[in-house]
Amino acid sequence: MGMERRKVTFKLYPTSSQLKRLDGWVRLHAELYNAALQERIEAYRKAGISISYYDQQNTLPAIKAFRPDLVELGSHALQETLRRLDRAFQAFFRRVKAGQSPGFPRFKSSSRFSGFTYPDPAGWKLLQQGARGGTLRLGSGKGAMMIRLRGRHRFAEFTPNDLTLLRRRNPATGEDQWHASITLRVPETACARQRTSEDQVGIDFGLAHWANFDDGSQTDNPRWLREALPRLADLQRQRARKKPGSHRYRQLSQQIARLHQRIADRRRDFIHQQTSALVQRCALIATEALAPQNMSRSARGTVEAPGRRVRQKAGLNREVLSVGFGMAHQMLTYKAQEAGSVLHLAHTRQLKPSQRCSGCWAMVPKALKERWHLCPHCGCSLPRDQNSARVVLLDAWTPQDTPGTGVAARLKPLPAQAGKPRSKTRETPTTTASAV
Numbered sequence: 001m002g003m004e005r006r007k008v009t010f011k012l013y014p015t016s017s018q019l020k021r022l023d024g025w026v027r028l029h030a031e032l033y034n035a036a037l038q039e040r041i042e043a044y045r046k047a048g049i050s051i052s053y054y055d056q057q058n059t060l061p062a063i064k065a066f067r068p069d070l071v072e073l074g075s076h077a078l079q080e081t082l083r084r085l086d087r088a089f090q091a092f093f094r095r096v097k098a099g100q101s102p103g104f105p106r107f108k109s110s111s112r113f114s115g116f117t118y119p120d121p122a123g124w125k126l127l128q129q130g131a132r133g134g135t136l137r138l139g140s141g142k143g144a145m146m147i148r149l150r151g152r153h154r155f156a157e158f159t160p161n162d163l164t165l166l167r168r169r170n171p172a173t174g175e176d177q178w179h180a181s182i183t184l185r186v187p188e189t190a191c192a193r194q195r196t197s198e199d200q201v202g203i204d205f206g207l208a209h210w211a212n213f214d215d216g217s218q219t220d221n222p223r224w225l226r227e228a229l230p231r232l233a234d235l236q237r238q239r240a241r242k243k244p245g246s247h248r249y250r251q252l253s254q255q256i257a258r259l260h261q262r263i264a265d266r267r268r269d270f271i272h273q274q275t276s277a278l279v280q281r282c283a284l285i286a287t288e289a290l291a292p293q294n295m296s297r298s299a300r301g302t303v304e305a306p307g308r309r310v311r312q313k314a315g316l317n318r319e320v321l322s323v324g325f326g327m328a329h330q331m332l333t334y335k336a337q338e339a340g341s342v343l344h345l346a347h348t349r350q351l352k353p354s355q356r357c358s359g360c361w362a363m364v365p366k367a368l369k370e371r372w373h374l375c376p377h378c379g380c381s382l383p384r385d386q387n388s389a390r391v392v393l394l395d396a397w398t399p400q401d402t403p404g405t406g407v408a409a410r411l412k413p414l415p416a417q418a419g420k421p422r423s424k425t426r427e428t429p430t431t432t433a434s435a436v
């Protein structure tokens with residue numbers, strides 16, 4: 001049976017003594033990381049030798065004999081921290097080779113070290129109790145920590161794969177929050193979702209509204225996001241006036257980073273909710289395929305290079321909101337498969353949904369600022385985004401070998417809204433799910 005990977009995240013509720021211990025463990029991991037970095041630097045400086053991950057891994061038992069406080073962290077978790085350093089070096093060398101000038105891997109202060117990872121199911125266990133809560137056991141025997149957590153994942157059958165403990169400072173209270181991010185291996189059958197309806201929808205994801213549907217309905221961007229964006233723009237404007245490196249500049253950078261983090265967290269929740277609801281109600285979901293640059297663009301880019309890239313409010317909004325498109329596509333892809341729904345990704349360049357008339361299939365060129373579609377050929381008159389959503393839905397209904405090919409030659413009638421064909425549901429998705 002095929003297995004899928006699914007990442008689930010829980011908020012942890014450590015007691016104050018557990019909190020102290022977790023902080024201590026992070027400090028030890030940070031210490032190990034920095035010591036290993038130091039060793040690599042010195043070996044290179046003094047002897048021109050590069051030390052590999054395996055060299056460092058092999059010295060771990062000796063280090064543990066000398067430092068028994070490391071033992072309870074678990075040898076695999078310690079190895080993973082060494083691997084983390086190794087990955088930083090590999091990324092560094094890759095960029096050097098590519099002719100870039102990356103920063104050398106840096107020492108990390110233990111207060112800013114983000115956490116640690118158990119790369120396999122050894123040394124921890126997730127115990128679920130009842131519908132809402134559970135316990136995470138770290139370590140074993142008498143010294144094991146039993147940490148309360150809230151939430152529950154939806155898989156009845158699963159094999160735990162790895163665990164990352166993440167420490168993040170809550171920007172509102174200044175207190176540390178701990179999360180457990182767990183990868184589960186889940187049998188394909190256990191991933192299945194219940195579909196409660198057989199709707200067929202075309203969607204145009206946008207900036208003004210999160211989603212525009214073919215029937216003219218819309219889902220707005222959540223209110224908190226609409227409110228956070230002007231605030232973000234304002235902070236960035238303020239920072240642009242400060243001297244880089246000054247106290248105020250750093251303060252503002254911190255505020256901006258926090259706000260970005262909060263936006264990223266809540267946006268993910270929102271998109272999870274929306275995409276789950278969509279695949280639950282829809283047998284067919286049609287939308288445009290995404291250009292690759294939209295998929296890979298991350299909010300982090302705006303944190304690192306904010307002054308230049310997000311000068312204008314519109315640019316900032318596009319930057320922040322378009323990250324969600326890739327995320328929505330990714331979630332729709334695997335959730336549609338789990339629900340047995342079809343996700344149709346129309347070929348944007350060939351289909352040109354925003355320029356095509358959903359009434360007569362003629363090309364009706366319009367500039368980006370024209371928000372209304374009025375067809376001179378058939379008189380079709382619709383909001384621009386609704387027209388696009390209808391075009392991608394019609395594209396999905398057209399039998400075709402390669403999505404989006406030859407569409408211009410084909411004349412499609414506009415079906416009456418009420419009489420949408422409730423045609424057969426293909427059970428196999430047109431795309432393959434990417435593991436999350």
Ligand SMILES: [Zn+2]
Pocket residue numbers: 357358359360361362375376377378379380
């Ligand atoms: Zn027309």
